[in-house]
Amino acid sequence: MTHSIKKLEQKLYEESLQLSEYAFQYKVPSEKRDKRLQKLKVQDVYGIFSEGSLAAKLHLLSLEVWIGNEKYSMGGIAGVATYPEYRRKGLVRSLLSHALEEMNNKGQTISMLHPFDIDFYRKFGWEVFAYFNKLYLTKKDLIPIKKTNGSIKRFTKETYPVELHQLYDRYASNHSGMLERTKEWWKERSIGDLWIAIYYDENHVPQGYLSYEVKNEKMKVEEFVPLNAEARHGLWNFICQHDSMINDSELVLNPNEPLSFLLRNPRVKMERFPYFMNRIVNVESFLNAYLKHIEFDDHLTLTIKDDQAEWNNGTFTVSAHGVKKSEPADNTVVMDINTLTAVIFGVYSPKALMDMGQIEGDLPEVAKLEKLTKDVSPFFYDFF
Template identity: 25%
Template sequence: MTPQFEYSQNVNPEDVKRLGNILDQCFLELDESESYFNRIGVENLRVIHQNEQIAGGLAIIPMSQWWGGVNVPMTGIAAVGIACEYRGTGAAIALMQHTVKELYANGVPISVLYPATQRLYRKAGYEQAGSACIWEILAQSIQVREQPLPIKPVVPINLELFHDLYQKQARLNNGHLDRNQFIWQDVSRPLEKQTPYAYIIGEANQPQGYIIFSQHPDKDGAILRIRDRVVLTTAAAQTFWSFIANHRSQIDKIRWRSSAVDSLSLMLPEQTAKIKHISRWMLRVIDVVKALEKRGYPTKIQTELHLKVEDDLIAQNNGKFILSVANGRGEVTKGGKGEFKLDIKGLAPLYTGLFTPQQLQITGKLQATETSLDTATQIFAGSSPWMIDFF
């Protein structure tokens, strides 16, 4: 730990003002800082000082994330910003290390962030863990006409109508958030001053999905940006594409967030949907025992994996652990053979299933016996992790 920096969980009004100035300079696309702080909560800000001068700060976002069909408590990290004059001094890594230690002390199993640079966050134990892709399609190319379900506007937008539908879809997708109020507000907040619109798919007493979107002018033609969507049935998926296609007289392109392999595009007659942008968010296992015990696992397997973990920041995460899996849940005990060796960074993409154990071994992220590789493959099998939300 860098000794010359002082970490603070209690941020005074003067620090809030100064941190706002720092973040305004760091993030050209960040909301006006006062509005952002009001939405995220001043109590969730953390700052770091040197000689009583604020060097930078960040925001923590307490929420949860779905893994193996189970809701795992997770803290998101956002708006990490360091004042220009303190960059290169070690302030950023000191800030992240202090934050990770605070999360461990508070019993948080895992933490997730969207990195501007990987190098910093890898030093703090984070690693690539899931996909965040932006897809695009020309409206004219959708060519889906049949609409089996009614689709009705929700005016004004009442987010409570969408909560249960979202949860049904989220629990089926590894990495999806159990959204808190801050994330839900972001879904329906005007984007680039363009009005959001919301529609329920299906009958009001038995909805099968929804869509929230906004329309944006662009030099290459108008764009419909899908802010959020839930599609729970085949009929809902057909209706979704038909509804989007019906915008083709005014809209040139459709953009939406999805995984690297978008299942909804399978319904299109041709492969006209393309990935416009792909990136990966990062995860850190804050507490090895809690993280492994709180996620879900395949229900049909009963086995155990003997891990040996190295973590140069959280001493309690070091050592040998036995992960015993049965009936879809895991139990961790100390000890074992330690035949599956990895550091805390390597544990992140294994935990999420972004890469297979064999892929992680080839890239030098772990060392394991053939038997333990096969066991880990069974344990961490599941859908490829992704998020529709950005924070």
């Protein structure tokens, strides 16, 4: 069933906010309501109406993400909500299909979202690409690991330091999928009411940062970003200096962050959480842009299955000259759009995905996929 979808005008933003409040069970105070509504001006909000009232909606944000040293246009899906009386009628399916068409028309070759249900969004081509670890510590775990010659300086969002943006960009360029943050994004979303601590080496060169809060004798570290071993030690030792103020601490960490291994007693509680999902919106456009920044000197034939974006269905030839649709071939490597996204963003190796049954093809051809990957790991610290 198809549904009539329209982009919401400003006069309908309040109705959109009311749906969010109902679906996500929160209330925006009256003194903050205008500010929240103003933020919708930089988003595209699409809605489906029933008898003149908003039944379901979806927000589309225009953002950028890093893959190694390069940035790519990304469409962020957020605020997907439906009133309960309209659920299971295909409204969200229609909104997601519409959003894919809009992103494709805008040249946004990547899309990301935070799922309420991973399996639900997998059906639409999005795949988990970013995980995070949460480290749980008590006062007795706060033991410094190595003295450093650098120093720590604390900041709030009112004293936003330019070094913070530089540190984040250097870290992001060593990963796939991290968000390109504007100064406004930093202040409104990434810092908020948090403290920022930057580690400077003995030459006063910034080498890492963490964002955190201390409340009710508990320290929560939202971002732990060291660029080298010295910064890792310095930031950890700064956390330990809070031992007289706190009884517990929680750290949100990149799964590849080795801090827990370095603890005096590594036998601590740590949990791993699947976090953000992404998908390639347009295979041909994305790969043509992506190939400009890697060395691919081979010839590969890919057959992609994408039930939601018909322009991605088919066989593509990939070579140093670019990507284009072609006729099916005997030596093609077959996968769905979810798996191709996982390959490009480094979630698993092509060989591992083949062993899982996610990729079909001859091993020598599958091995060529390795040349399409960068030596960076997937990660995402943001939320929208």
